[in-house]
Amino acid sequence: MLVDDHAILRETLRESLNAEPGFEVVADVGDGSRAVAAARELRPDLVLLDIDMPGIPAALAVQRLCEVSPASRVVILSMYDSPGFVRDMLRLGVRGYLSKDVSRQHLVSVIRSAMSDDRAVLVSVPDPAALGAVAGTAEAEGPLSxxxxxxxxxxxxxxxxxxxxxxxxxxxxxxxxxxxxxxxxxxxxxxxxxxxxxxxxxxxxxxxxxxxxxxxxxxxxxxx
Missing domain, CATH: 1.10.10.10 (Winged helix-like DNA-binding domain superfamily/Winged helix DNA-binding domain)
Structure with missing residues (x-):
């Protein structure tokens, strides 16, 4: 499921991801509240979520997505890459945090990794070193989220x-x-x-x- 308030970006991502073998975009919505409602109904395998949208705050959107569809992986795709915010999102249990300037190939790779590895957490931001130990230890956090x-x-x-x-x-x-x-x-x-x-x-x-x-x-x- 795609969640972004820019319709043209959602359309582009939908076309691009639907062209990938094994991928199906089941919904695309423009704000966090609708994302929670759609996730409750559809239980998508993965939610690709922007965090700078109208409506409920990003942290609350992630928490509610985890609540209504616990099996869904959440991957953040955003231009906002403050180290503190990225750390907060990782602590909430997101499975990836990507800058919007990543390539299509890298995005697809992250989605596949998030779906195939129950422990992998992937971060791709301009200055990953600023995250300290969080990004480096996320993959090894153990069997519990x-x-x-x-x-x-x-x-x-x-x-x-x-x-x-x-x-x-x-x-x-x-x-x-x-x-x-x-x-x-x-x-x-x-x-x-x-x-x-x-x-x-x-x-x-x-x-x-x-x-x-x-x-x-x-x-x-x-x-x-």
Missing amino acids: ARERGLLDLVAKALSNRQIAGRLGITEGTVKRHLHNIFGKLGAVSRIDAVNKAQDAGLIAPAPVARRSGRDAADGRAKN
Whole structure:
């Protein structure tokens, strides 16, 4: 799905990408709010997103896209390349951040890499060195995304699903979906098991975990 407020750019990208083997542009929209609505309905494999558009802020658009279509990869294509902003977008879990002056071949390569490698994060901006360690370590962040690790940090602090939802500005249903995905990635059977496995693997920092009753632990999968 293409998201950009310049119609002529969307038309050009649509024609170019539809000509690539294995690619199909399922929608193109002009602002973040419509992107979220379209993603909820279409669940695209990848969203190519500009961040300088009318409507909701870019960070909120990325968060809502991840919420309504968790399996969609988000790749930013923008003229805005402030290192601080790029770092913020990477921390939100985008799979790529590209300047609009990249070549068509490079864009296609990044899209294919984002779809074929669950851990790859690709950045192509004029001064990637200014990003510090973020771009260099993004590929090696492990089996959990930055968003999943942040959520699991809150689980480790014994916050309930409702408290986590309020802290992150998402719904309890979204928290449960994230936990389901985390359990599957870590082979965990409960919240405490997931926290322990993530801490043992160095994915999240050690933190005290509130004790739960035997019944709660046994029912962990059903409640989450």
